[in-house]
Amino acid sequence: MPTRALVFDFDGTLADTESAVLQSWQAVFREHGTELPMDAWYAVIGTQRTTPAMFALLAEHAPGIDPEALRPRTRAHVLRLLENLGPREGVRDYLETAREHGLKLAVASSSSGAWVNPHLERLGLDHYFDAVLTGDLHKAKPDPDLYLAALDALGTTAEDAIAFEDTPHGVTSAKAAGLTCVAVPNAITGKLDFGQADIVLPSFTAKPLEALLSR
Known part of the structure; x- marks a missing residue:
């Protein structure tokens, strides 16, 4: 057929937008004194759960973070990385x-x-x-x-x-x-x-x- x-x-x-998104999340995690575990990233890549899963994981390492306050900055970082993609x-x-x-x-x-x-x-x-x-x-x-x-x-x-x-x-x-x-x-x-x-x-x-x- x-x-x-x-x-x-x-x-x-x-x-390859995923590389930019990953780089941005890695930077956020490092700013809070920890590394993003790649197995956690691979568990949600290609789904709609990436952002909530990353914020939930980050909250485990940095209690008290405000996801809504971080969201605009992380998005702006991604967009900068994508400008020439x-x-x-x-x-x-x-x-x-x-x-x-x-x-x-x-x-x-x-x-x-x-x-x-x-x-x-x-x-x-x-x-x-x-x-x-x-x-x-x-x-x-x-x-x-x-x-x-x-x-x-x-x-x-x-x-x-x-x-x-x-x-x-x-x-x-x-x-x-x-x-x-x-x-x-x-x-x-x-x-x-x-x-x-x-x-x-x-x-x-x-x-x-x-x-x-x-x-």
Whole structure:
């Protein structure tokens, strides 16, 4: 059955925003005299629980912190780190090829629309996508809801679509929705277990999209 649609995760997949977010949280933890345990980070990466989990963990080491007071400063730090960030290498080629083949395209992200949409616009990627589904309107990954919503928005079925993810939580979400899933880990997630993925690529430049479509 031919592929008719591609659904991409955003953070860490289309752009490596996760590195900036991690750096920001590491700086916050160090300011409070402790280190962020990476196992705690990996437990929530790719879900909607990152911020509350980090604040809860920080509170264990620094009782009395005010998350609401810290939130604007941590967000501003992340945005500064992201100012010069572009799409991951090879992403634009994938999107151009998809358009040439007439494929429908969607983003399925656990992050909010207020985070995803401005970044897509800043990166110059927004015009490629027929639909953008976000975690403020749907259940976050690893629940399959975002992918099911993406399929509905594109008017296609799971059998006709390929998902692209960079975290095991994202892969779980895509597979639970019935999609073929290609994992493209980044520098932060490369050591995690992607056994559920149908294909694991070290980068988008490792294999052209045509090779995936012809499987």
